[in-house]
Amino acid sequence: MEHVILVRYGEIALKGLNRNYFIELLAKNIRNTLWCVPSAKVKKIQGRIIVNVEEEDLKLGMERIQKVFGIVSVSPAIVIDSDIKVIEENAIEQVRSAEGIKTFKITAKRGDKTFPIKSPDLNYRLGETVLDAVAGISVDIHNPDLNLWVEVREKTYMYHEFLKCNGGLPVGCSGKGALLLSGGIDSPVAGYMMAKRGVEVIAVYFHSFPFTSDRAKQKVIDLAKIMSQYCGRIKLYVVPFTEVQTKIVELCPDRQTTIIIRRYMMRIAEMIAAKEGAKALITGESLGQVASQTMEGLGATNAVANLPVFRPLIGFDKADIVKIAQEIGTFETSILPYEDCCTIFVPKHPETKPKISEMIRSEEAIAEMMVDMMATAVENSEIVKL
Amino acid sequence: MKEIYLDNAATTRVHPQVAEKMMDTMLNNYGNPSSLHRLGIRAEQAVKEVRELVAATINCQSQDIYFTSGGTEGNNMIIKGIVENKQRSRMRIITSATEHPSVLDVFSFYEEHQIEVVVLGVDEQGHIDLDELKATMNASTILVSIMGVNNELGTIQDLKAIGRIVKQANPNCVFHSDFVQGYMKIPIDVEACQLDALTMCSHKIFGPKGVGAVYIKKGINLKPLLRGGGQENNMRSGTENVPGIVGFGEAIRLRKESYLDELEAIRELRSRLIRGLEDQVADIKVNGDPNGSPYVLNVSFNRVRGEVLLHSLEAKGIYVSTGSACSSHKKEKQYVLKAIGLLEEYKEGTIRISFSKDITKEDADEAVRAIAEAVASLRLLIKARRKK
Numbered sequence: 079m080e081h082v083i084l085v086r087y088g089e090i091a092l093k094g095l096n097r098n099y100f101i102e103l104l105a106k107n108i109r110n111t112l113w114c115v116p117s118a119k120v121k122k123i124q125g126r127i128i129v130n131v132e133e134e135d136l137k138l139g140m141e142r143i144q145k146v147f148g149i150v151s152v153s154p155a156i157v158i159d160s161d162i163k164v165i166e167e168n169a170i171e172q173v174r175s176a177e178g179i180k181t182f183k184i185t186a187k188r189g190d191k192t193f194p195i196k197s198p199d200l201n202y203r204l205g206e207t208v209l210d211a212v213a214g215i216s217v218d219i220h221n222p223d224l225n226l227w228v229e230v231r232e233k234t235y236m237y238h239e240f241l242k243c244n245g246g247l248p249v250g251c252s253g254k255g256a257l258l259l260s261g262g263i264d265s266p267v268a269g270y271m272m273a274k275r276g277v278e279v280i281a282v283y284f285h286s287f288p289f290t291s292d293r294a295k296q297k298v299i300d301l302a303k304i305m306s307q308y309c310g311r312i313k314l315y316v317v318p319f320t321e322v323q324t325k326i327v328e329l330c331p332d333r334q335t336t337i338i339i340r341r342y343m344m345r346i347a348e349m350i351a352a353k354e355g356a357k358a359l360i361t362g363e364s365l366g367q368v369a370s371q372t373m374e375g376l377g378a379t380n381a382v383a384n385l386p387v388f389r390p391l392i393g394f395d396k397a398d399i400v401k402i403a404q405e406i407g408t409f410e411t412s413i414l415p416y417e418d419c420c421t422i423f424v425p426k427h428p429e430t431k432p433k434i435s436e437m438i439r440s441e442e443a444i445a446e447m448m449v450d451m452m453a454t455a456v457e458n459s460e461i462v463k464l
Numbered sequence: 465m466k467e468i469y470l471d472n473a474a475t476t477r478v479h480p481q482v483a484e485k486m487m488d489t490m491l492n493n494y495g496n497p498s499s500l501h502r503l504g505i506r507a508e509q510a511v512k513e514v515r516e517l518v519a520a521t522i523n524c525q526s527q528d529i530y531f532t533s534g535g536t537e538g539n540n541m542i543i544k545g546i547v548e549n550k551q552r553s554r555m556r557i558i559t560s561a562t563e564h565p566s567v568l569d570v571f572s573f574y575e576e577h578q579i580e581v582v583v584l585g586v587d588e589q590g591h592i593d594l595d596e597l598k599a600t601m602n603a604s605t606i607l608v609s610i611m612g613v614n615n616e617l618g619t620i621q622d623l624k625a626i627g628r629i630v631k632q633a634n635p636n637c638v639f640h641s642d643f644v645q646g647y648m649k650i651p652i653d654v655e656a657c658q659l660d661a662l663t664m665c666s667h668k669i670f671g672p673k674g675v676g677a678v679y680i681k682k683g684i685n686l687k688p689l690l691r692g693g694g695q696e697n698n699m700r701s702g703t704e705n706v707p708g709i710v711g712f713g714e715a716i717r718l719r720k721e722s723y724l725d726e727l728e729a730i731r732e733l734r735s736r737l738i739r740g741l742e743d744q745v746a747d748i749k750v751n752g753d754p755n756g757s758p759y760v761l762n763v764s765f766n767r768v769r770g771e772v773l774l775h776s777l778e779a780k781g782i783y784v785s786t787g788s789a790c791s792s793h794k795k796e797k798q799y800v801l802k803a804i805g806l807l808e809e810y811k812e813g814t815i816r817i818s819f820s821k822d823i824t825k826e827d828a829d830e831a832v833r834a835i836a837e838a839v840a841s842l843r844l845l846i847k848a849r850r851k852k
Contacts, residue, residue: 287775287779288772288773288774288775288776288778288779289772289775290775291771291775324845327845327848327849328844328845328848328849329848332849423849
């Protein structure tokens with residue numbers, strides 16, 4: 079008896095002529111996430127992807143596949159010969175071995191029209207066989223404790239669990255985006271959400287040693303690693319940012335440093351995006367969350383970007399973001415108490431309504447030296463592949 | 465880049481001879497001391513030798529030495545063991561505000577259990593007030609626990625005077641000292657100090673991590689923390705960490721003859737570093753007692769963040785700490801500095817430099833240069849901000 083995971087995709091099935099491309103991509107993403115399950119084999123069949131795994135790898139395989147975007151639901155199933163005797167035996171066994179059930183139902187579907195029994199007849203026959211064979215059980219077609227699906231194709235698939243997945247689009251189908259990843263709660267969630275819409279995420283982290291320690295950097299690497307379970311492999315740029323940041327702190331008006339620092343982060347991220355062929359920037363900003371995320375603040379940072387800036391959390395409350403962070407498993411790492419480069423040099427009275435013209439004027443003092451400094455920062459970035 | 469390791473109060477690098485001895489023990493003397501055959505006897509013998517060695521260094525009987533996994537276990541074992549062995553309705557236990565968390569946390573745990581917990585404050589050098597101790601002692605006091613050498617400041621408490629006060633006020637009261645930062649660095653005599661219990665550990669003196677010892681005077685009854693096979697005379701069950709204990713022993717042997725001379729050399733090194741800093745850096749404050757343990761130097765820099773200074777020095781291959789490594793996971797990070805009443809503007813900018821015999825004068829000078837440089841550039845940044 080073989081074990082497989084049945085993978086159902088929803089939205090991508092609608093994508094007209096590109097359908098095959100989407101399914102190929104999804105299959106590839108599934109293959110990639112199963113690198114740690116050597117027994118897994120990914121196949122496409124009509125309207126489904128099926129993954130063959132050894133029984134002992136089933137749990138791990140399910141866990142990995144459920145995190146891949148573009149999947150609506152998965153079911154662990156057994157594969158048996160399309161022979162009515164074999165089907166009957168296995169149906170009995172499946173119901174018998176299910177624990178704590180009183181009622182059941184059979185949902186049989188004949189996909190292979192050469193199989194001699196039609197769907198309704200098969201339903202009826204299997205129901206009766208199981209009812210006779212298993213003591214203390216009855217049929218309930220409306221609200222059964224166990225719904226046993228029997229799909230008769232070339233082979234027969236039998237399963238009773240439907241596990242809902244995250245939906246979305248296969249990562250990679252929407253192009254590449256550069257995520258500004260700090261060590262906080264928000265940015266990993268933002269990356270997750272864009273990956274869900276099919277974006278391949280590269281991450282950019284600004285490291286201000288000695289103001290931020292190597293533990294803060296390690297924390298970001300750990301976060302990217304957790305994200306990669308959903309987003310696929312992530313290329314993380316660790317940008318040496320100390321020189322740029324301290325120059326800004328030294329030479330720009332105190333009230334404006336936070337915004338100006340963020341403007342330079344956007345510029346550097348865009349340089350990396352260009353290098354990587356990314357077509358958008360992604361940030362974890364949420365309107366009004368901190369002084370620099372007022373509408374004016376966002377406007378001032380947005381003004382330096384030529385690429386579209388995706389801010390998937392813009393309308394989210396902190397509590398909602400925390401909830402997602404907890405669900406995807408980044409929260410515990412995000413709250414580790416290491417400084418990130420945004421919390422050092424916080425001005426006492428940060429500007430909450432910055433004017434772009436004023437920012438430009440303040441940046442005049444550093445603009446020239448920044449050209450080289452930014453190029454150096456990009457060039458000296460450490461690239462970590464996760 | 466040459467590394468200058470100035471975080472020896474956190475832990476030390478194992479002496480190569482210690483590592484060698486441990487390796488040899490793991491490969492060749494691998495028996496379980498409780499086994500009846502001769503491999504067991506050989507292992508037992510090795511442990512016994514170290515037990516006698518430890519006893520000799522603190523002036524006690526070897527039967528009064530028990531091996532543990534280190535300082536935290538030792539402190540827990542003694543404090544919990546004493547408190548939980550007593551069934552009295554009124555009990556008072558006394559400690560000081562600058563103890564290691566493995567003492568303070570156990571005390572505050574008992575605060576919630578209807579035991580009268582007294583935490584003595586300290587003066588600006590970190591000493592407890594002996595008169596206050598005297599006034600606090602009473603007939604229901606079952607335990608006084610005062611550390612020998614403070615891990616953050618190096619301040620040495622007068623254990624002899626404390627012992628006298630404790631025993632005069634209440635001869636039945638147990639007197640314990642956490643001596644982790646003092647053992648094999650400054651001399652100790654448990655009899656002269658009238659100590660009933662002492663905590664020691666190996667990895668602060670070039671021995672391995674995960675091993676330590678406690679002294680518990682004969683006749684002191686104490687409820688064991690770990691029950692099981694009855695090792696260590698029923699006081700600490702669990703198969704003995706034979707290679708660790710042998711390594712600990714070797715570390716002691718290597719220091720036994722020389723540590724008093726070393727103490728003077730380190731004192732000079734510390735003074736040299738202080739002089740250098742005072743010459744080259746303005747607005748600093750040396751904390752603790754000038755006559756404390758020279759192995760620890762606690763110094764504050766106004767207008768600098770200790771953590772940032774630490775990382776700047778790290779980039780130059782110099783390793784120091786802020787506060788103590790043991791408290792860096794705690795919420796209340798600077799309780800020791802708070803207890804000595806250090807001014808707010810200095811508190812944030814405090815680092816701890818802790819020495820070992822391997823540090824040369826040149827290393828100390830290099831450290832001074834690096835600190836001066838780092839402090840200057842950090843202060844420049846702040847100055848630039850203030851001007852605007």
